Amino acid sequence: MSILSYIAISEGKIKRSSLEVVSHARKLAENNGLETHAVIIGENAGEFVDEIKKFGVGKIYTVKSPLLKDHINRTLIEAVVKVIELDKPKVVAFASTEAVKDVLGAVAARTDAGVISDVSSFDLQDNTVRAIRPIMATKFLAETESSADLVLVSVRSGSYDVKESPGDAEVIPVEFDLDEDSLKQKIREIISTSGDKIDLSEANIVVAAGRGVKDHEGKKLVEELSEVLGAAIGASRSVVETGMFSPTTQIGQTGKVVSPQLYIAVGISGAIQHVSGMINSKTIVAINKDPEAPIFDIATYGLVGDLYKILPLFIEQLKELKSK
Amino acid sequence: MNFFACIKQVPDLAGPMRIKDGELVQDTDRMMLNAYDASAVEEALGLIEKYGGELEVVLAGPEKAKETARKALAMGAEKGNLISLPPDLKLDSAGYAEILSAFYKDKEYDVILCGKQSQDTDAGLTGSMLAEKLQIPYASNAVGMDVDEAQKKMIVTRQGDTGQEIIELSTPCLVTCSNDMNEPRIPSLKGIMQSKRKPFDTYDLEKLGLNSEELTASKVKTKITGYRDVPGREPGKKLEGEPEELVQQLINLLENEAKVL
Numbered sequence: 202m203s204i205l206s207y208i209a210i211s212e213g214k215i216k217r218s219s220l221e222v223v224s225h226a227r228k229l230a231e232n233n234g235l236e237t238h239a240v241i242i243g244e245n246a247g248e249f250v251d252e253i254k255k256f257g258v259g260k261i262y263t264v265k266s267p268l269l270k271d272h273i274n275r276t277l278i279e280a281v282v283k284v285i286e287l288d289k290p291k292v293v294a295f296a297s298t299e300a301v302k303d304v305l306g307a308v309a310a311r312t313d314a315g316v317i318s319d320v321s322s323f324d325l326q327d328n329t330v331r332a333i334r335p336i337m338a339t340k341f342l343a344e345t346e347s348s349a350d351l352v353l354v355s356v357r358s359g360s361y362d363v364k365e366s367p368g369d370a371e372v373i374p375v376e377f378d379l380d381e382d383s384l385k386q387k388i389r390e391i392i393s394t395s396g397d398k399i400d401l402s403e404a405n406i407v408v409a410a411g412r413g414v415k416d417h418e419g420k421k422l423v424e425e426l427s428e429v430l431g432a433a434i435g436a437s438r439s440v441v442e443t444g445m446f447s448p449t450t451q452i453g454q455t456g457k458v459v460s461p462q463l464y465i466a467v468g469i470s471g472a473i474q475h476v477s478g479m480i481n482s483k484t485i486v487a488i489n490k491d492p493e494a495p496i497f498d499i500a501t502y503g504l505v506g507d508l509y510k511i512l513p514l515f516i517e518q519l520k521e522l523k524s525k
Numbered sequence: 526m527n528f529f530a531c532i533k534q535v536p537d538l539a540g541p542m543r544i545k546d547g548e549l550v551q552d553t554d555r556m557m558l559n560a561y562d563a564s565a566v567e568e569a570l571g572l573i574e575k576y577g578g579e580l581e582v583v584l585a586g587p588e589k590a591k592e593t594a595r596k597a598l599a600m601g602a603e604k605g606n607l608i609s610l611p612p613d614l615k616l617d618s619a620g621y622a623e624i625l626s627a628f629y630k631d632k633e634y635d636v637i638l639c640g641k642q643s644q645d646t647d648a649g650l651t652g653s654m655l656a657e658k659l660q661i662p663y664a665s666n667a668v669g670m671d672v673d674e675a676q677k678k679m680i681v682t683r684q685g686d687t688g689q690e691i692i693e694l695s696t697p698c699l700v701t702c703s704n705d706m707n708e709p710r711i712p713s714l715k716g717i718m719q720s721k722r723k724p725f726d727t728y729d730l731e732k733l734g735l736n737s738e739e740l741t742a743s744k745v746k747t748k749i750t751g752y753r754d755v756p757g758r759e760p761g762k763k764l765e766g767e768p769e770e771l772v773q774q775l776i777n778l779l780e781n782e783a784k785v786l
């Protein structure tokens with residue numbers, strides 16, 4: 202029996218969060234006398250095998266097909282289910298990406314599995330998976346367990362360290378085909394907003410804008426700051442709603458969960474639904490003109506003041522520091 | 526199109542809550558319509574205004590959750606359905622999906638809407654579980670929706686990992702909704718008055734061919750064994766003063782204390 206880790210590929214790269222998951226899965230497998238297996242699903246699944254071999258896995262399943270070029274939930278479900286039926290794992294561990302969120306419930310229903318989504322940690326003991334998951338916009342943590350024969354777990358990014366380990370994996374290509382008409386769905390268009398920018402969910406530094414960023418000038422300041430810091434840009438719901446920032450940048454209960462080394466909240470009040478998505482950031486800087494704003498309750502460094510005055514100075518000094 | 530929305534009653538997260546004897550207790554007992562489901566109801570009503578059709582809502586929960594179903598009727602849904610559950614029955618997403626799929630077995634629908642997640646559990650599983658059980662295509666995390674009348678298809682814009690995907694789904698289908706899709710209407714006084722006269726059916730598990738013991742034993746596969754408070758963060762430093770000083774101090778702290786520059 203195994204713990205099977207799902208390796209997510211996004212824009213031609215392995216998601217770091219999947220490496221976090223496989224690193225942790227290997228440890229749990231060792232503790233429980235299980236094997237560590239991995240599955241890579243995608244148009245070019247084979248290209249990532251060498252990278253995954255470095256994580257001490259016994260078997261790597263690859264499912265490769267042109268049908269898997271873009272994310273379509275039905276194809277991904279069929280591919281994952283096929284590998285689960287082949288491998289018969291005890292646990293399948295996923296990084297909690299949007300693509301995984303899209304299919305997790307359906308895969309669980311199909312395989313009659315227990316499923317625990319969006320956990321911040323999980324353990325396996327005596328055939329029971331015990332997990333901690335933030336609930337109610339991270340107001341509380343729920344200790345959740347499942348003793349089902351098969352348990353699916355999805356893990357929030359940043360929950361574990363990436364650790365390599367020597368191994369010599371056997372690579373098992375899995376045949377995959379599907380009648381496209383049976384999908385009953387079709388992609389009309391993909392509006393990609395990321396381009397070559399830094400992946401927000403895995404960024405080391407995030408500069409996030411809120412309603413305090415009122416206009417084009419404010420947006421430019423945020424962009425400049427993120428540029429000098431090599432940071433990804435995030436946003437609160439308010440400025441996504443107004444269309445000033447792309448929906449892909451939204452952080453929080455509805456949006457993405459991030460856990461960077463440095464999170465700079467610019468003109469964000471700190472509503473629980475926003476904080477839910479960034480509370481695990483290592484250092485939090487808040488810039489807000491209202492000294493009572495709740496964001497200051499969680500900020501490592503809180504600056505009370507006008508972002509339009511603070512950001513230009515901050516950017517200038519950072520530039521100076523960099524040129525030294 | 527004929528719409529159904531699955532709606533859930535959740536505690537008001539803005540109110541105080543604490544852990545007592547291993548359970549989460551609410552001091553105010555204020556309950557509300559799951560925000561994501563309110564967006565689902567709003568979206569259906571908007572599409573019905575444009576293309577015609579009807580909306581029914583279904584809620585599984587204790588008898589007192591009926592007030593939440595009424596709210597959806599007051600917003601404009603035509604008919605309510607309550608699947609009345611014993612108040613002490615503990616279910617996970619799989620349990621609710623099982624109940625909902627039993628409800629839909631003999632219903633005629635073009636589109637089932639769910640919320641993308643429950644505001645209280647943040648699980649995000651029920652919708653795709655239900656679609657799988659009903660064997661219909663689905664899209665999750667929708668931020669926009671339209672109807673292709675000629676082809677009887679739903680056009681859904683969903684938020685993916687790196688951008689938005691515009692997908693067409695054959696009907697019948699299921700869509701889970703983000704609250705980033707719209708601003709749910711506040712029921713008018715007239716709407717509230719009308720809601721009292723709208724048709725409303727009540728089911729229990731037996732009527733759906735289910736029973737609590739079997740659900741708990743074979744369908745519910747996860748359980749919550751305890752709650753914890755979120756560990757507090759180290760108290761931080763609040764800096765006040767002139768912008769020049771603030772920036773100077775911040776750079777210093779980031780460089781020498783946090784060591785992140």
Ligand SMILES: Cc1cc2nc3c(=O)[nH]c(=O)nc-3n(C[C@H](O)[C@H](O)[C@H](O)COP(=O)(O)OP(=O)(O)OC[C@H]3O[C@@H](n4cnc5c(N)ncnc54)[C@H](O)[C@@H]3O)c2cc1C
Pocket residue numbers: 410411412413414436437438439440451452453454455456457467468469470471472473474475478488489490491494506507508509560561644704
């Ligand atoms: C179910 C649900 C899910 C949600 N999901 C999310 C989510 O995923 N992400 C999210 O962000 N929100 C989410 N929200 C919304 C959330 O509740 C808040 O409404 C939102 O986060 C507020 O955004 P904000 O902080 O930018 O705006 P505001 O709360 O309006 O705060 C703006 C702040 O900017 C400050 N400011 C103004 N001008 C300046 C200036 N010149 N200089 C410095 N500071 C200034 C103000 O003092 C204020 O504190 C959700 C809500 C619900 C109900």
Ligand SMILES: Nc1ncnc2c1ncn2[C@@H]1O[C@H](COP(=O)(O)O)[C@@H](O)[C@H]1O
Pocket residue numbers: 530531532533534559561562583584585586618621638639640641642643646647648649650651652
């Ligand atoms: N008790 C319920 N009654 C009706 N719909 C429900 C119920 N529980 C969950 N749902 C639907 O499933 C969505 C949330 O799924 P989940 O996050 O898995 O709980 C909600 O937004 C509803 O659309």
